[in-house]
Amino acid sequence: MRCDKIIKIIEDWAPKSIAWEKDNVGLQVGSVRREVKNILLCLDVDNKVVDEAVKKNCNLIISHHPLLFKPLKNLDLDNDKRLLIIEKLFKKDITLYSAHTNLDFTKDGVSFQLAKKIGLINQNFLLNHLSNLNKLIVFVPVDSADNVANAMHDAGAGIIGEYTNCSFRTSGIGTFKGSENSTPTVGSKDKLEKVDEVKIEVLINSFGISKVIEAMKKAHPYEEVAYDIYPLQNENKNYGMGVIGELEKKLSVPEFLNHISKSLNIKHFRFSKGSKTFIKKVAVCGGSCSDLLDVAIKSNVDAFITADIKYHTFQDAENQILFIDAGHYETEIHSLDELKIRIEKSLTEKIKVFKYSGNTNPVVFYNN
16 A cells, blocks of 8 residues: 555545645655555654654654745755754655644544543534635536436535535526537437436535546536536635534533643643633634634633643733643644544555654653
8 A cells, every 4th residue: 555545545534725825734755656564653753753663664654743844945964953854764765744734624633632632522613714615516417416416425525514415406497509519418419409407506625626526527418517616705614723612511620620631641731710610611722723812712612722822812811711721742642543543444454553652742841
């Protein structure tokens, strides 16, 4: 099984096109045509990660954070530790792939795993993505409507939240007149025809348009297919930032803080006090999401958990909601469990998937 087949498993779940536009997701080093021996998952890539990959006979590393984020200005091996890692990856014939903000923004991705870890139920995106939805409308003869609709659904059209195969159909009369060079499926050339047709409407993500259109045309019986595509401004139920959910039972603030400490296995974290005595409704966002503070406040949550919070942002939250900085590494590392499960479920060969056994967190707490 080649690397590109493994990558497809990831990108079917977390498409590259939903990533932050300034992010560098995807292939970092190596070849996607390489046959996979074993796979190593990690949050960050360093020399110890590569050494463990070699030890466990892994020639594909999948990281969350890209090794190559800032552009390379030169290839100075003496002053850029990234280049030493790249050199080792090439020497050991290892491919490196990164799924970063695309994994942050997808359903069951980073924030959903954080929410799951602390026991939130009734999970939904805190902020849904906008402007990456389109409506596809196609006109089909009645007896071919199901075949064409099924082909589009199989290609990824018609997904709304937890529902698939979503469409709307209306009946009408289609008219056409083929030229002398046409070969009409219905009727005769150079003659005006009227046909009972069905108008099928489905939603598609912008990055899936070409695949759906290709499937639709292949299933459609007409020589020339009439269809329309409209960009939409709807919230996309399938992609977004952060998660909002509820605890199964409300907890006092001290109980909740203790719960976070135990659930995420962290002894030290920063927070600012909110206005609630008890915590029930909670928002989370793995990694650096303090810019969603206003969204969380407007959502009437009792607490918001994220990382990399600045001093003045803590001030903005004070006496409004319990605002917790649980650590960047600590809020993202749990996503590797779901990534491992999804890859293993789709493997057709005896390939082992490992999580890095060490800790790549650069933040260390001093205890006197």
